[in-house]
Structures are given as structure tokens and as C-alpha cells.
Amino acid sequence: MCAKKQKSERFKEIRNAKVFRDYFVEDKLEAGIVLTGTELKSIRNGRAQITDAFAKVEKGEVILRGAYIDEYAFGNINNHEPRRPRKLLLHRKEIGRLAEEVTQGGKTLVPMRMYFKEGLVKVELAICTGKKLYDKRETLKKKAQMQEIEREMRRRR
Numbered sequence: 670m671c672a673k674k675q676k677s678e679r680f681k682e683i684r685n686a687k688v689f690r691d692y693f694v695e696d697k698l699e700a701g702i703v704l705t706g707t708e709l710k711s712i713r714n715g716r717a718q719i720t721d722a723f724a725k726v727e728k729g730e731v732i733l734r735g736a737y738i739d740e741y742a743f744g745n746i747n748n749h750e751p752r753r754p755r756k757l758l759l760h761r762k763e764i765g766r767l768a769e770e771v772t773q774g775g776k777t778l779v780p781m782r783m784y785f786k787e788g789l790v791k792v793e794l795a796i797c798t799g800k801k802l803y804d805k806r807e808t809l810k811k812k813a814q815m816q817e818i819e820r821e822m823r824r825r826r
Contacts, residue, residue: 682784685719692779692797700792701758702733705749707741712790717783724757724778724794726768731757733780757792770796
């Protein structure tokens with residue numbers, strides 16, 4: 670008998686691991702993103718990173734900056750630039766609400782994850798407030814306490 674073929678694990682999603690460590694997440698929304706063909710192929714291969722990325726509202730448009738999408742390995746001279754600004758697709762009312770929140774409250778737009786939905790790449794944006802150093806320390810203390818409680822519970826079983 671022949672061996673069963675392993676199901677190839679394709680790209681699921683790209684996450685920003687620093688979001689919950691560095692920010693208080695207040696609200697989330699989904700946005701489309703304008704990409705070129707080679708960028709899409711690189712994302713399908715999982716060759717993208719959004720840990721240093723942020724979004725800004727400029728001239729009535731939301732622009733994603735700092736996102737890194739690796740050049741496509743089999744691309745030609747027309748390959749894309751890895752850190753170019755990319756336009757996010759949102760409704761006009763959503764853009765207005767985001768612009769208002771960002772300018773008034775000292776908040777920022779941070780991408781939490783990038784994923785495929787029905788063949789299209791979507792970006793989950795979060796409206797965040799930055800954490801201070803003492804907030805980060807407090808979060809780490811709570812996390813360590815929860816780990817210790819879970820460890821103790823497993824030991825008792």
C-alpha cells in the first residue's frame with residue numbers, strides 16, 4: 670500500500686504578536702487591502718510580517734505603512750517593493766469614524782492579523798491605546814500568576 674499523502678499546510682494567517690503586549694485594544698474592524706500579483710503570491714507562501722506596521726488616515730484614505738511583504742522568489746524585474754505603503758479599503762463612514770477617534774483620543778490603528786477570506790486578503794485593524802511601562806509590567810505579573818495557577822491545578826490532578 671502506498672502511504673497517505675500529508676495535507677499540505679497552506680498559509681492560514683499572519684498575526685501581530687506585539688499588539689496585546691504593547692497596546693490596549695478597544696475596537697476591531699476588517700478592511701480589504703490593495704495588492705499587486707507578486708504580493709499576493711508572497712502572502713500565500715506566508716512571507717509577510719506586520720509586527721511593525723501601523724495605519725494612518727491620509728486625505729480620506731487609510732494607508733498601511735511598515736508592513737513587510739517579501740519579494741516573490743519567481744518574480745521578474747517588475748517585482749514589488751517590500752515595504753511600500755498599501756491602501757486599505759473601507760467605507761467612507763468607517764474612515765470618518767477612524768479619523769475622528771485617532772485625532773481626538775491619542776489612539777492609533779494597528780493591524781492585528783492578515784488573512785484570506787473567500788480568496789481575498791483582509792486585514793483586521795484594531796483601534797488601540799499605547800501601554801505605559803508599568804502597564805506592561807502589570808500584564809506580565811498577571812500572566813505569570815495565571816501560569817502558576819494552571820501549573821498547580823495540573824499537578825493536583
